[in-house]
Every structure is written in structure tokens, then in C-alpha cells.
Amino acid sequence: MLDLKYVRQSPDEARRRLASRGVAPDRIDELLAVDESRRKLLTEAETLKALRNAASKEIGARMKEGASVELEARKAAVREMGERIARMEAQVSEAEASLNAALLELPNLPHHTVPEGRDAAANVVVHTHGSPSHFDFKPRGHVELCESLHLVDFERGAKLSGSGFLLYTGWGARLERALISYLLDLHVHQHGYTEVSPPFMVNAECMVGVGQFPKFLNQAYAVQEGLDGATLGQRYLIPTAEAPVANMHRGEILRQDELPKSYCAYSPCFRAEAGAAGMQTRGMIRVHQFDKVELIKIATPQEGYAELERMRGHAERVLQDLGLHYRVVLLCTGDTGFASAKTYDIEVWAPGQGSYLEVSSVSNTEDFQSRRMQLRFKSEAGGNLLPHVLNGSGVALARLFVSLIETYQKVDGSIAIPAPLQPYLRTDCIRA
RNA sequence: GGAGAGGUGGCCGAGUGGUUGAAGGCACAGGUUUGCUAAACCUGCGUAGGGGUAAAACCCUACCGGGGGUUCGAAUCCCCCUCUCUCCGCCA
Known part of the structure; x- marks a missing residue:
């Protein structure tokens, strides 16, 4: 606001x-x-x-x-x-x-360092790490790899819940679980975040607080109790852990000496993707439910942008350690999300797709969310001020999964596991 | 789901329908004292909105979980909702 x-x-x-x-x-x-x-x-x-x-x-x-x-x-x-x-x-x-x-x-005001532009064409690539991996064979796409290695059962996922819902199986399920643990451990132990495990449903106030509502109500899944229509709209499946976690201190007055607050949380994310029907229906790139490890920071206005850069570094670190090629994009004014003043998208390379996939979006909402949430902190001077609230994916899993298996596939159809994940998965290779 | 108890300022905790924005305490800030620390003492200390000012000062309004009602007047009485706690039932 x-x-x-x-x-x-x-x-x-x-x-x-x-x-x-x-x-x-x-x-x-x-x-x-x-x-x-x-x-x-x-x-x-x-x-x-x-x-x-x-x-x-x-x-x-x-x-x-x-x-x-x-x-x-x-x-x-x-x-x-x-x-x-x-x-x-x-x-x-x-x-x-x-x-x-x-x-x-009304959306947030863009930060003065954000490039002007109408849409994604005006975004600016600010950093590139590594280069697309070279293959001596034609790299397969993740759908083919998932099917041949039985990592994801797309048909049965659709049978259970409809298109856009994934059923991970065997090594696929284990890889997903390994990634969650790995990411949480990285951010907790290396980057100093406090781990939280939030509710996966929140009330409307939380959704308003982060700026999801009222504008994007139709993108959410609203739940009701049984067939009791009166309970419809009391809770919503979270589209991101940002919804519960950023709201943890809603309505509170924090002390300046407890800032910055740094939280990380794993959660599944539920997105109706209304209006996106028809695009990317096959595969794991755009789905109604995916896992994500989210980073949240509450910082003083003085520190907000330094924290944004730090948080971006934390998200990049994931891809660096996993040996993936990626680029960082600074979104232009027209492409920046509703609540954000400045956003970096991190896009990882997926050789089978031959394209970059957005796996992280790191934003400073400045006081846009804290004003909506009435989240304040008592400054050392004594006054109550609105802190900056930041969020960043650290990172979204389904697409990371895609990039990993496409990048580390071998000619025989097996997949090498990068070193950081091996302790979690207890193998260095997934084969049929 | 049933029964009961309770939600008051950053925290704890008083409060008879009428100078109560709210006693008292803690915490915090400033000051006195002090070799340092501690203690003691003094002073200050809610939030939001509107008006006002160069900026202050200052004035007004609202807020005691949320929403209605009664009344000239409500933290205080009545109703509904919500959350927390205790007990019972059910359940992973």
C-alpha cells in the first residue's frame, strides 16, 4: 500500500x-x-x-x-x-x-534503480554465471527423462488431481525431498536464516498483507469446510510461503535491535494459474502445486537494499553449488510484481528445453507490505517506523528439478548427482 | 462438537457507567548520586487520523480482541463473532 x-x-x-x-x-x-x-x-x-x-x-x-x-x-x-x-x-x-x-x-512504486519499460523485453540481464553445458548428444527433455527413470508419473498425477499436479515417484520423490533438506540446511547453516514451518493455508488478512489480495484473488485456491459455503473464503491455500511467513509479525512493533529478521521456510505452493490454460501444459514447468524454499527478511529501511543484494546472493549460491548455469535479470518497471519496488529474477538454464527457467524472484517490497500489515519497529530514536519486507525464492523446486536432471543427464539416460546432494540422496547417480 | 474461564498500553496487571488515555509494576530514555558496576531517587514515555505551524508548541477525534446495541455519556451494561486457556467427547 x-x-x-x-x-x-x-x-x-x-x-x-x-x-x-x-x-x-x-x-x-x-x-x-x-x-x-x-x-x-x-x-x-x-x-x-x-x-x-x-x-x-x-x-x-x-x-x-x-x-x-x-x-x-x-x-x-x-x-x-x-x-x-x-x-x-x-x-x-x-x-x-x-x-x-x-x-x-495500486501497485508499489518502483525503486529509482529499476529500468523503465513496458514488459519483459526491457528487463536487464545483470549477471551471468557459467555457460550452457556442452553435450555430445542431443539432450533429452525432462519429461522424457522423468518417464524413462520413473521420477514423475504425469498420468497418475493428473488422474489424482487433474492436469498440473505432479506425482513424484521413487528416485524422483527422493530427489525432491533431498532438495528440500539441502536448501533448508544451506540457508540455515550457511546464511543464518531461522527455519520456520508455516501453515499451508492462511486467512484473507495475510493475503491482503502481502499484496495478493484483493487484486489477485482469482489466482488463489479458496477452501471451504465440507459443503458449508459459509466457510468459503476463510482460508486460502498459500501461493508461496511468503504469505504466512511475511505475516508472522503482522500488527507487531519490533525492536530495532532484533532486525534484520531472517526466516526461511519450505512449503508447497498452490497456484490456480487462471488464464494460463494452454501454455506449458505438459511437464513440470508450470504446475498448480510445487515445492519451494522461501526466504523472508524484515529489515530497517537503511538496510533494505543491502539485504536485497545479500538475499540475491543466497539464492544464487544454490545454483552455484549445484553447478548450474544461470543468469540474473533485473526486472523493468512494467514487469516488476505488484508489491515489489525492485525485483531480481534468477533464471536457470535447462538444456533439454533450450531455455532459461525462472527459479527465483528476489524482491524488496520496501514498506508496501509492512504498511498493509501494520508491521512496525521502534527505531532507536524512539519513533515507530515501517520496516522493509523482502522475499526471495531460495529456490522453486519443480524447475530446479528440471534444470538438474536435464543438465546432469548422461548419454546412457542416467543422471549424475552433484556433490552437495549426494549425502542427502545417498547416491551419485540415478539410473533406471 | 459440549461446558467453563478469559482477551486492557512494548510486557505484566488494576479498573464503581461521568476529567480514565486509562492506577500500579516491569522494560525503555534522560537526569541526580557514584571510582566502575549495581542500587536508590527524580523526570519522561501509547497508537492512529484530522486541524494547526516554516518547523514545533498546541487543539480536536478515535482506540481497552472485532462488530452491533442501550445511554446525554460505555473499558465498565446487553447481543453476535473471534481468539486463547482448562475440562469432556472425537480424531492423525
């Missing part, structure tokens, strides 16, 4: 910065108009309330003196005033509701 005071003070700047993300400038005008009428109503209502409070106080004082009968007319007058106040308050809360709704629909 944007800082309303900022928008009020610098409307032109706000318009310009949001325009670079494709937000129509008149959205700001509408916002300011609603805000102005709200403030007008509020001032009127508060003036009336002040009058009523004074009158009530006076009635109380006179009743103590014993005057009761004469006060009836006065009471009636104040009662009438109360009715007026009630009507005005209804108007105020209506204005507040529409102001809030408008505010919740």
Missing part, C-alpha cells in the same frame, strides 16, 4: 512513477478526490463529536449537583445531535472504505 501522505504531497511524482508501471494517471486523481471528500466529512463529524462530548460532560456535572428534571430537554437535544453524528459517520466510513479499496489496488 502506498503512503497516502506521499501521494498527497507529491501527486505528480506519484503519477509519473506509477505510470511507468502501467497505472493510468487518473487513478491518482480519483484517489485524491476521494481522500479530500473523506477529510472534509471527517472534520465535520469530529467537530460535532467535540460538541457532543462537551455537552455530555456538562450534563454529567449538572446531574451531580442534583439538577435532573431541567436536563431532559438538554438530553433530547444531545440525542438528536447523536443521530446526526451517526449519519455523518456512516458517510465517513463509506469514504474510508472506498479510499482504502483504491489504495489496496
